[in-house]
Amino acid sequence: MMREAVAHLRNEEYILIDAGAKTFLLGDIRIQSCYENAREKLGELIVHQEVLVPDVGWIQDYVTKMPDLAWDIIDFSEKPLSICLPGGRHVAEGLLENDGGLFVRVCKEKAIHKLIYNFGRGVFCLHLKASAKDVGVLTLDKKVLHLQASEIGFEPNPKRMSLGLEGEVKFWDA
Template sequence: MMDELNKSIKVLQNGGLILYPTDTLWGIGCDATNEAAIEKVYALKQRKDTKALSCLVANDAMLERHVEKVPDLAYDIIEMATKPTTIIYDNPKGIAPNLVTSDNTMAIRVVSDKFSRYLIGKFKKPIVFTSANMAGKKTPANYKEIDQAILSGVDYVVNLEPENQNAVPSSIIKLGMDGLIEVIRE
């Protein structure tokens, strides 16, 4: 695993794109603080940059560095969730402006799989996560279903199997500072 971590980090540091297994699906990733790298993700997916991408963090401490105020309820949701859960937070900070939506929110997930946690922890920055499919196409359930255009469009493909072979997309919950809770996807 260390070899895969080091190769991935080198690509991320150079503004490149990786294809990597996560606690949910295979994803396209890049440095969440690098605006040019994020533009490459949108171009690869042929996706409008008005459709938000999410990012992954390694732990609560990293989450707190990138959200102005994490609502207390978020910690309960993260702890009690029975599957990976992405939370949309108000007022993100320290990430590339083109990851922040027009209403000043950002979708962030604290990852639970070992590879992603180690990668993000060692990289010391959040990493973009978006499913490994072209815009408007079906989300691949496994590596074999990933479109060749995605495979050839990234700078590095992590050579590891995902921890969860029957992965599904994360739940998505929006937590507003005003106390509003909205389930976007169960």
């Protein structure tokens, strides 16, 4: 399963993670057309988007500066956490917030961690407000690999927060 999933990402295809009432679409973070196609076809279903990385050290590939506090928060977080960090870069433009920030999540769950690590770079993750059968991903014009969240240990409800370079903290509703 892992090799097949990595192959899908490398072929600019998608992975759909089914978590019951919620669905997540993963794709190659650096391929603008891959992100734009998903955004165009699923736009109204997207409630949140983030970049998934397997290790805190990878975050610096995607943001220009990382607040000192972020290292500790991520390392000591026991539950999944998506943090908006300033100065997003090297990602599809639409993944950036209005202020240029980028939501990043370090995936500590074993299988998804391994998937992203083996892929070799972060992936975008679109949180959709629909079940997998309601999404209609066949309209994405690319192949889609379906996975169950329970099979790969993907936690569907990360906490969300923003960190500024001067220590500003903002918590977001789930």
